[in-house]
Amino acid sequence: MTTTSIYELARCSGLTDLFFSEEPADLEAAKTICEGCPAREACFELAVSQQERWGVWGGRIFWDGQILAVKRKRGRPPKAAAAALAS
Numbered sequence: 001m002t003t004t005s006i007y008e009l010a011r012c013s014g015l016t017d018l019f020f021s022e023e024p025a026d027l028e029a030a031k032t033i034c035e036g037c038p039a040r041e042a043c044f045e046l047a048v049s050q051q052e053r054w055g056v057w058g059g060r061i062f063w064d065g066q067i068l069a070v071k072r073k074r075g076r077p078p079k080a081a082a083a084a085l086a087s
């Protein structure tokens with residue numbers, strides 16, 4: 001799949017604010033859009049090869065060069081959530 005065909009198939013056209021948001025809810029919404037995208041795997045591979053640092057690409061969150069499953073909100077999680085994560 002070429003870069004041009006990825007862009008032709010993209011379901012994210014015009015949704016830059018959502019795909020590059022800092023809000024976890026926005027990023028999850030972007031990932032949902034990616035789920036049905038026919039260019040998903042090619043998009044992810046292209047993002048990795050281009051060392052993308054930010055945004056949602058191929059259904060994954062790129063955050064400061066790291067690939068995250070989920071973007072958490074800023075700050076510490078509530079104590080109950082932290083305890084649940086530790087167990």
Ligand code: SF4
Pocket residue numbers: 006009010011012013033034037038039040041043044056057058059
């Ligand atoms: S996988 Fe997601 S980011 Fe990539 S082209 Fe499709 S909708 Fe856009």
